[in-house]
Amino acid sequence: MLPSVLQPNATDHVPVLADEVRRLLDVHPGETVIDATFGAGGHAALLAPDLQGQGKYVAVDRDPSVRPYFESFRRGAGVQTRFLRGDFADVFERLADNGLRADAILFDLGVSSMQLDRPERGFSYASDAPLDMRMDPSADHSARDLVNEASERELTDIFRGYGEERYARQIAKAVVRRRKQQPFERTGELVETIKGAIPTPARFGDGHPARRVFQALRIAVNDELEALEHALPAALDTLHPGGRIAVISFHSLEDRIVKRFFQREARGCTCPPEFPVCVCGREPTLRVLTKKAIRPTAEEVAANPRAGSARLRAATKT
Numbered sequence: 001m002l003p004s005v006l007q008p009n010a011t012d013h014v015p016v017l018a019d020e021v022r023r024l025l026d027v028h029p030g031e032t033v034i035d036a037t038f039g040a041g042g043h044a045a046l047l048a049p050d051l052q053g054q055g056k057y058v059a060v061d062r063d064p065s066v067r068p069y070f071e072s073f074r075r076g077a078g079v080q081t082r083f084l085r086g087d088f089a090d091v092f093e094r095l096a097d098n099g100l101r102a103d104a105i106l107f108d109l110g111v112s113s114m115q116l117d118r119p120e121r122g123f124s125y126a127s128d129a130p131l132d133m134r135m136d137p138s139a140d141h142s143a144r145d146l147v148n149e150a151s152e153r154e155l156t157d158i159f160r161g162y163g164e165e166r167y168a169r170q171i172a173k174a175v176v177r178r179r180k181q182q183p184f185e186r187t188g189e190l191v192e193t194i195k196g197a198i199p200t201p202a203r204f205g206d207g208h209p210a211r212r213v214f215q216a217l218r219i220a221v222n223d224e225l226e227a228l229e230h231a232l233p234a235a236l237d238t239l240h241p242g243g244r245i246a247v248i249s250f251h252s253l254e255d256r257i258v259k260r261f262f263q264r265e266a267r268g269c270t271c272p273p274e275f276p277v278c279v280c281g282r283e284p285t286l287r288v289l290t291k292k293a294i295r296p297t298a299e300e301v302a303a304n305p306r307a308g309s310a311r312l313r314a315a316t317k318t
């Protein structure tokens, strides 16, 4: 068993690809910025000064524990600020309906260092804690529910699809066997079950043996891909013509959603390729600013290993 860690250990989040985000979002005085994933406000602290005291910074996060970070940001922001707690997919739909328009929108997806480093949130395989993983602690389903209730087939699909876990089937089988004796309550129990389900050599290469399963469960528990699919069109509706949108993703499935959305909106026409002429009449709504996803430099990854898998894409509304 892993040691039980009772004290939260808050570590501030280091903003990823910060200079590139700032350059692409190109914030000017008087504009409205929507930071869809406020976290510790690391990007906010870099973008808000570009408003030079005029404009509005709207912070969104589904995790209520970011509140103190927002309060501290608000005090020094020097511009109008607002915090909207909720899933960014819902928030953008509400904002679009209420007529609020933005000039710059940032999504910095995934979890923050504070979420990962607070053992009691249950995101980490590195310490024994309740198996939770909800970004929004009031959400209905936690990782505990998923691990104890999903079928073996569903668990296999989650581990394989979201975690690219090679031993997905074996791990799902071991999870179902273990929970028949006693339901899972803690991260440590899951780590032990994963270790026991994979061949001994696989326990030692390519990072921690539970890393991929934990990532997969986190994505499933928080419906992360679905939230992104819904949020992107709503965010585009919220953007003024000429407005910029930037998305940092940390998972190939997220990046694929962003890339396809940008391509679709930049193409406009949705007619089947075999049509000789366009009959849909749709015009492009985005111009892509990043031909290829921008990756962090080796220096950034050395200083902040969590930046390692980051990819940044940006576009401007036509």
Ligand SMILES: C[S@@+](CC[C@H](N)C(=O)[O-])C[C@H]1O[C@@H](n2cnc3c(N)ncnc32)[C@H](O)[C@@H]1O
Pocket (backbone or CB within 6 Å): 013, 014, 015, 016, 036, 037, 038, 039, 040, 041, 042, 043, 044, 060, 061, 062, 063, 066, 086, 087, 088, 089, 108, 109, 110, 111, 112, 113, 135, 224, 227, 228
């Ligand atoms: C990588 S962190 C952002 C860090 C931030 N850019 C900074 O520099 O401090 C991601 C944040 O987005 C939030 N988040 C993830 N998915 C979300 C969603 N669907 N709706 C709202 N917030 C979300 C998480 O709770 C987390 O605080």
